[in-house]
Structures are given as structure tokens and as C-alpha cells.
Amino acid sequence: MVKADAFYRETTQALGEDGELEAVIHHCLLVLAKYVPADGLAIQLLEPSLKSIRTIVWQPRDEENPISGGFPEEMKEAILLMPPKTRDFLRSQTLPDIRIINRPEQDPISETLLAFTGRNYSSISMFLKREGKRFGSVTVAAHGRDRYTQEDLELFSLLKTPFSMAVGALLLTQEVSKLKSILDDRLELQKKRITPNEIIGRNQGLRDVVKMINLIAPQNTPVLINGETGVGKELIANAIHSMSPRKDGPLIIVNCGAIPQTLVESELFGHEAGAFTGAAERRKGRFERAHHGTIFLDEIGELKPDIQVKLLRVLQSQEIERVGGSKSIKVNARIIAATHRNLARMVSEGAFREDLYYRINVFPIVVPPLRTRTNDIPALTDHFIRKKSRDLKIYPAPKLDNKAIYHLMNYHWPGNVRELENIIERALILWDGGALSFKNLNIAKTEGGAKFGAYKEKSKTPLPLETVVADHIENVLALTKGRINGPNGAAKILDVNPSTLRTKMKKLGIPFKLKEVKDKYQSNL
Numbered sequence: 001m002v003k004a005d006a007f008y009r010e011t012t013q014a015l016g017e018d019g020e021l022e023a024v025i026h027h028c029l030l031v032l033a034k035y036v037p038a039d040g041l042a043i044q045l046l047e048p049s050l051k052s053i054r055t056i057v058w059q060p061r062d063e064e065n066p067i068s069g070g071f072p073e074e075m076k077e078a079i080l081l082m083p084p085k086t087r088d089f090l091r092s093q094t095l096p097d098i099r100i101i102n103r104p105e106q107d108p109i110s111e112t113l114l115a116f117t118g119r120n121y122s123s124i125s126m127f128l129k130r131e132g133k134r135f136g137s138v139t140v141a142a143h144g145r146d147r148y149t150q151e152d153l154e155l156f157s158l159l160k161t162p163f164s165m166a167v168g169a170l171l172l173t174q175e176v177s178k179l180k181s182i183l184d185d186r187l188e189l190q191k192k193r194i195t196p197n198e199i200i201g202r203n204q205g206l207r208d209v210v211k212m213i214n215l216i217a218p219q220n221t222p223v224l225i226n227g228e229t230g231v232g233k234e235l236i237a238n239a240i241h242s243m244s245p246r247k248d249g250p251l252i253i254v255n256c257g258a259i260p261q262t263l264v265e266s267e268l269f270g271h272e273a274g275a276f277t278g279a280a281e282r283r284k285g286r287f288e289r290a291h292h293g294t295i296f297l298d299e300i301g302e303l304k305p306d307i308q309v310k311l312l313r314v315l316q317s318q319e320i321e322r323v324g325g326s327k328s329i330k331v332n333a334r335i336i337a338a339t340h341r342n343l344a345r346m347v348s349e350g351a352f353r354e355d356l357y358y359r360i361n362v363f364p365i366v367v368p369p370l371r372t373r374t375n376d377i378p379a380l381t382d383h384f385i386r387k388k389s390r391d392l393k394i395y396p397a398p399k400l401d402n403k404a405i406y407h408l409m410n411y412h413w414p415g416n417v418r419e420l421e422n423i424i425e426r427a428l429i430l431w432d433g434g435a436l437s438f439k440n441l442n443i444a445k446t447e448g449g450a451k452f453g454a455y456k457e458k459s460k461t462p463l464p465l466e467t468v469v470a471d472h473i474e475n476v477l478a479l480t481k482g483r484i485n486g487p488n489g490a491a492k493i494l495d496v497n498p499s500t501l502r503t504k505m506k507k508l509g510i511p512f513k514l515k516e517v518k519d520k521y522q523s524n525l
């Protein structure tokens with residue numbers, strides 16, 4: 001009795017532990033082995049019609065010495081059809097819930113597995129039950145024949161409820177994860193589709209970009225979108241997909257930089273059950289989910305070389321192989337990639353594969369930063385004020401004061417359109433009923449001794465050199481009140497020739513005089 005108590009307490013404790021399935025079962029085996037012969041443990045699920053069984057766990061106590069030379073890897077999760085004789089055996093009313101199998105060839109179920117297991121082992125097999133029905137079995141096995149006694153059977157039978165509960169919970173988790181994948185796919189399909197008409201700036205700063213979207217959308221050609229963070233790359237990918245013949249298929253968005261490196265491969269290509277610890281069940285990757293649709297690989301420059309090779313292979317063959325799998329699966333997905341990096345430079349520095357670069361860079365679209373298309377700012381501001389006021393249920397939407405657009409246009413927007421959207425949202429949340437002025441934008445940029453506060457804040461993500469240079473020039477211009485020439489002019493402070501500075505400003509889209517900006521836009525207010 002004392003032995004049974006200790007056995008029950010220790011094994012259920014091991015079974016109830018948190019952790020990877022294999023680790024939990026392995027620990028459980030170590031505990032079991034103190035009381036009964038236990039060199040391996042298998043968990044099998046019965047299909048309701050009893051036509052097949054599926055092995056979900058086959059865990060040896062000692063990896064070096066598994067039962068009968070080991071259960072083949074491919075048998076994990078494999079569905080094994082059972083011959084009619086075995087089905088009848090399973091259906092028979094007299095079949096006990098737990099039985100000793102000291103001679104595998106004499107047991108109809110074990111006999112089905114003889115080809116994999118051999119005969120030189122013994123086992124105790126116990127059915128698992130949910131709501132009174134058998135849904136699977138747990139089998140403890142030991143090397144050699146005739147190893148188990150009636151006492152072992154009685155001890156092991158104590159674990160019927162704990163095992164039924166543990167396996168039931170595992171199945172439930174798998175079911176939830178499967179449903180989550182289905183839901184994710186549905187949500188992807190329901191995500192708002194953008195048409196070029198909804199792109200603000202389509203007739204101004206993004207006119208060329210929209211032209212290219214219209215041109216390339218109907219084709220299957222890969223597109224590479226290049227632009228700083230927050231310029232609207234995802235929006236453009238969305239518009240291309242929505243205008244393409246694949247518009248009724250999924251648009252799967254992958255932020256390559258946001259997925260932990262160890263998971264990128266399985267996220268992209270999926271994995272088979274047991275492919276690595278924690279991969280309890282087979283999962284489709286993003287490529288498979290993008291079948292008949294579009295896959296948007298954002299921040300593609302963040303992919304490590306080993307994944308670049310695999311991605312290239314997929315693009316060349318249009319086939320994927322799940323992690324831990326051996327079979328190729330055809331995938332028909334259009335590729336749109338995006339990056340804020342200079343991929344051509346990364347290629348010359350050896351950080352990005354040249355062959356992959358040429359594969360994805362078939363049709364490049366460069367999205368200009370907001371500071372070079374300041375004419376779009378009034379329309380974008382209006383769009384975001386309306387949209388955010390609606391979201392925040394502010395009615396009527398606040399008005400702008402007569403300098404607001406001037407302030408907005410005079411800021412250099414290192415975070416581009418997203419930053420503008422965020423600043424407007426913040427202003428609406430803090431709104432006190434007056435007109436919105438945005439007059440503190442530049443102060444926020446220079447206050448607190450942090451002259452370059454705006455990009456200091458973002459210093460975790462390295463900014464393109466041009467952004468930093470533009471920011472610096474604008475800061476100096478703010479100090480000199482727009483003066484370029486003369487002893488107190490920006491050129492002197494920056495130690496460059498005034499005409500060099502003007503050329504640079506023109507290239508970066510920085511207005512020449514603060515007054516010029518003011519005059520230009522005050523008439524629109």
C-alpha cells in the first residue's frame with residue numbers, strides 16, 4: 001500500500017510538470033522505472049471508427065537503447081491502418097482496460113506493430129478514457145519477454161485517470177492551436193484591402209509609386225519595396241495584392257525582423273510534429289498559408305544567411321519542405337518583399353545573397369520619405385485627424401490652428417507617415433477642446449539637452465544616414481532661423497560651402513527658408 005501511494009504520488013507529480021512533452025514523459029519514465037520495468041513509453045490515439053491508430057509519443061528512457069532498435073522517426077504522428085482482425089479485437093466487449101503483453105506476437109494490436117518493434121519486448125497497455133469512451137492508450141514497455149507481473153499491472157492501472165487527463169489536455173491544446181491557425185487565416189482574409197485610391201498622396205508625392213502599383217499588380221512578378229521605416233511599404237504591398245488577380249486569396253504578412261531567429265524557418269515553411277522540442281504537432285508555415293495569394297516579406301534584409309539560402313530555394317522551385325519533413329509541397333504564392341536597408345550594398349558587403357537579391361528585385365519600387373514629399377502632409381494630416389477622431393469617438397473632429405500645417409511641414413519626420421499618424425493620435429488623446437497647433441514638434445526634437453531627441457528615441461533601430469543628416473541640417477537651420485550664408489549662417493556652423501549645403505538640402509527636400517515654408521502654406525490654412 002505504501003509502495004502504491006509513493007508510486008502514485010511520484011508519477012503523477014512527474015506527469016503534472018510543466019515543460020516539453022518529451023521531457024515530461026522522460027521524467028515520468030525515470031520515476032516509473034523505480035517501481036516497474038520501464039524502458040519506453042508510448043501514447044497512441046484511436047480513431048473513432050477504430051480503423052487506425054496514431055502514435056503521438058514514443059519515448060525511450062535511454063535514447064541509446066530504445067525498445068527493439070527504436071521506433072522509426074517517420075512512425076511518429078503516422079496513422080497506421082489496422083487490419084479487420086485488430087479492429088474486431090478492439091471492439092470486443094471483453095477486452096480489458098489494461099492488459100499485460102509479455103509476448104507481442106500474441107496480442108492483435110502489438111502484432112500490427114511487430115514490423116517496427118520486433119518481438120523482444122514486453123509491455124503493459126492501458127486504454128485512456130474520456131466520458132467513458134476509449135480514445136487512446138498508454139503503453140509502458142521493457143526490453144525482453146515476460147517482464148511484467150500482475151503486481152506491475154495493478155500499480156500501472158493507478159495511472160489511468162492521470163494519463164487520461166494529461167493526454168486529453170494535450171489534445172485540447174493541439175485542437176486550440178489548429179483552430180487558431182484557421183482563425184488566423186480567416187482574419188488575414190478579412191483584413192482591410194487597400195486600393196490605390198485610398199493612398200494619400202496618390203496625385204502628389206506618391207504619384208509615381210501609384211503608377212507602378214497599377215502597372216505591376218496584375219502580374220505575378222516579385223516586387224521589392226524600398227523605403228524608410230513607416231513610409232507605407234505595407235500599405236503599398238496591400239494595394240498591389242488588392243489590385244491583383246489573387247485578391248480573393250490570402251495576403252500573408254511576415255515581419256522577418258520580428259520573428260526570433262530560431263523560429264524563422266518553421267514560421268516560414270512550417271514544421272512536422274516532433275521536428276524540434278515543442279513542436280507537438282504539424283503546423284503550416286506562412287508560405288503554405290499564402291497559397292494562391294501573396295506573401296509580404298517585410299524587413300527581408302534581416303534574414304540570416306542560412307534562411308536566405310532556403311528562401312532562394314523556395315523561390316526557385318516554388319516548393320517548400322516543412323522543418324523535420326522530407327516531402328516537398330508545391331506552393332503558389334506571389335512574393336512582395338520590403339526593406340529599409342540598402343540591399344545592393346548589403347550584397348557587396350556579403351551580408352545578403354546576390355542570387356536572392358536578383359530573384360526578389362525584379363520590380364523595385366522606392367517609396368520616398370515624408371520629408372521629401374511635404375506637399376502630402378496637409379492631406380495626410382486631414383486623413384488621420386478624421387480617421388483617429390472617428391476611432392476615438394471625437395465629434396466633430398478638432399480644427400487646426402493657422403500655424404499647424406507650417407509646424408508639421410517644418411518637421412523632418414524620421415518616423416515618416418507612421419510618426420505623423422502617432423503624433424496626431426497623441427494630440428487627439430490630449431485634446432483640450434482648442435485648435436490643434438503641433439507647435440511643440442521641433443521643441444520636442446531639441447529640448448532637454450537632447451538636441452537630436454527625435455532620433456535618439458529611435459536609436460535602437462539604426463537610421464539611414466540621410467535621415468540623420470537631414471535632421472542635423474534642420475536643427476542647425478532652426479538655430480539660425482533659416483539663414484544659410486554669413487558668419488551666423490548654417491553653412492558656417494556646418495563648415496560647408498553654402499552652395500554645397502543648398503544642393504544637399506534640395507536633395508533631402510529641406511525647405512530653403514523657414515519663411516518660405518510659412519508663406520507657402522499659410523495661404524492654405
Ligand SMILES: Nc1ncnc2c1ncn2[C@@H]1O[C@H](COP(=O)(O)OP(=O)(O)OP(=O)(O)O)[C@@H](O)[C@H]1O
Pocket residue numbers: 198199200201206227228229230231232233234235236298340383417418421
Ligand atoms: N500614403 C498613405 N496614405 C494613408 N495612410 C498611410 C500612407 N502611408 C502610410 N500610411 C499609414 O501609416 C502607417 C505606417 O505605414 P506602413 O505600416 O505601411 O509603413 P511601413 O513602411 O510598412 O513601415 P515599417 O517599415 O515599419 O514596416 C500605417 O498605419 C499606414 O496605414
